[in-house]
Amino acid sequence: MNVDEVLGALATVNNVLANRSDAPTEDQSGLFADEKSWALRHDFLFSKGYQLRARYCPGWKASWKTSPSEKNEDAIPLSIVGGIMDAQRSSDGSVVMMKILQKNSAELQITSRFSSKEMRDDPDNHCVPLLDVLDDPLDSQKCIMVLPLLRDSREPRFASIGDCIDFVEQTLKGILFLHNHKVAHRDCFVENILMDARALYPKGWHPQDANRTRSGRYMPDNHSPRRSRVGGVRYYFIDFGISSDAQDEVTGNRGQLIAPELSDITPYDPYKVDIWLLGQSYNHMITSKFRGVDWIKSFIEAMTRDSPADRPTIQECVRMFTSIKAQLDRLALIRRLHPLKPEWKPTELIRDATFLLAEGFWRVGPRHKPLKPFEPNPKSISRTEDEEISATGIGQFEVTTGSHSIEPLGSPKAASDVETAKNA
Numbered sequence: 001m002n003v004d005e006v007l008g009a010l011a012t013v014n015n016v017l018a019n020r021s022d023a024p025t026e027d028q029s030g031l032f033a034d035e036k037s038w039a040l041r042h043d044f045l046f047s048k049g050y051q052l053r054a055r056y057c058p059g060w061k062a063s064w065k066t067s068p069s070e071k072n073e074d075a076i077p078l079s080i081v082g083g084i085m086d087a088q089r090s091s092d093g094s095v096v097m098m099k100i101l102q103k104n105s106a107e108l109q110i111t112s113r114f115s116s117k118e119m120r121d122d123p124d125n126h127c128v129p130l131l132d133v134l135d136d137p138l139d140s141q142k143c144i145m146v147l148p149l150l151r152d153s154r155e156p157r158f159a160s161i162g163d164c165i166d167f168v169e170q171t172l173k174g175i176l177f178l179h180n181h182k183v184a185h186r187d188c189f190v191e192n193i194l195m196d197a198r199a200l201y202p203k204g205w206h207p208q209d210a211n212r213t214r215s216g217r218y219m220p221d222n223h224s225p226r227r228s229r230v231g232g233v234r235y236y237f238i239d240f241g242i243s244s245d246a247q248d249e250v251t252g253n254r255g256q257l258i259a260p261e262l263s264d265i266t267p268y269d270p271y272k273v274d275i276w277l278l279g280q281s282y283n284h285m286i287t288s289k290f291r292g293v294d295w296i297k298s299f300i301e302a303m304t305r306d307s308p309a310d311r312p313t314i315q316e317c318v319r320m321f322t323s324i325k326a327q328l329d330r331l332a333l334i335r336r337l338h339p340l341k342p343e344w345k346p347t348e349l350i351r352d353a354t355f356l357l358a359e360g361f362w363r364v365g366p367r368h369k370p371l372k373p374f375e376p377n378p379k380s381i382s383r384t385e386d387e388e389i390s391a392t393g394i395g396q397f398e399v400t401t402g403s404h405s406i407e408p409l410g411s412p413k414a415a416s417d418v419e420t421a422k423n424a
Contacts, residue, residue: 030062031055034083037138044137049377050087050096050146073216079208086149086207089131091377095149095207095214096131103143108133110183110240111145115376126174128194128238132377148374149207150194150236156224157289160359162333163227164286164293165325170235171281172321175274176314178237182246184270185237188277189256190284192239198371199230228334228359234371244270260306272308275317279303291338299324334359 031039039056046052054060055074064072078085085098101108113119115130132146158164171193178185185192197205206212211219227233244250249267259276261268279300286293287300299320305311312320336355338348 030060032077035078038078038083038085041137041144045087045098045134045144048132048134049090050098051090052085052087056085071216073206073214076206076208076212076216089377095204097147097149097207099145099147100136100142101145102141105241106243106245107240108143108145110243110245114181120373122177124173124177126170126177126234126236127240128236129374130376131374146377147238148196149204150238151197151201151205151210153193153195153235154190154285155210156200156226158285158337159226160228160333160337160355161293161328161335162359164296164337165328165333166227166232167235167285168282168296168321169325171237171278172314172318174235174237175278176318179271179274179314183240184244184247184250185240185274185277186242186244186250186252186270187239187255188237188274188281190281191256192237193235193281194238195233195235196371196374197233200225200227200233261308269308271314272311275303275311275314276305276308278317279311289337289340291340291342293337295324295328331356 035056038052039058042052042056042058053074055077060074062072062074064075083100087096087098088094089096111127111130112133114125114127119125119127120129128147128150130145131148134144134146136142136144153167158167171188175185175188204214205219206214206216213219242252242254247270250270251264251267253262253264255262255273255277257277257280259273262273279302282296282300283304287297299317302312302320303317334356336352336359343351
């Protein structure tokens, strides 16, 4: 099974979950099985400064039963694999994502470690930042990890060679950062490389359906912003569920894409798996989508060799790509990427010329103001001497519980609460 077949299968799974055709049907409450537990956490999460969407509020009644319309935002269920919930943070109105984990999970421990103040400020740290950790009110052995809302890095597609260069550079540095700290991701394929797309979509997008606005309306088909017009985006690695820490050899046969050496019996080098997965990501994002990208093909070939011993280390990859970039002229960075399907030559020339002019304007025009970094929730995170990273995996984050009376999101009272929190 090749890369595209694997991704097609993953997309099918996501679509099935989104359409809920094979999932347990709604009960009288209108919620699916994996949503009900989140509705039970509503009061607790509200007390900690997080408001769930109207669908999960007590007393919710499905709006489409009385007025069917595209405006029925509350008809959008959980669609992300793993039942990851979205919420609005009352302190600043930002949308966040919530994931339930065991308190002693390696994923929580690694994510917490790389979210510490000294690690978070490192420009080469491309690990998803941990914003908050809450004790799960339904299971004392679990916790709720709060993360920023990020977007699939595949959509919109790259438009220029500069987009490709930026993506490869950032992800290489991100894996170099992990390997320098003795952590191997082991699942760093495209599904786990997301981007901070706030600048691309200033009005946001729906956290459970990236093709919709936050209000639930479908985005226009021609809405495809370019990364260069906002000064680029920042990429993040997510999901450290099978990552290894300070292990030169591991076993295991899990992940989005299975590297040749993966085995449940024979130990292998986890760092070389990361190299193979990154190479396959570049193949999927660049060489399998566009013509005229021969400049990166030999680099990808070296990274995806079947034998781990024949693959370069991440340090060698960084040096190799630095050399590749140096050989490209500056004009090449703003050239348009050509789709695999050949275009009529006059059309191609016109598109190339107009693209080049537009890219040149955006690159020499006013500089974009950098986005504010994702910040931990100041209301519920505290640093204490006795809460360092331990067997609980919680690290520097305080685990808290509580309850509070609530108002559905969108009601005048809820809007007032959010505004009050912003001004606090």
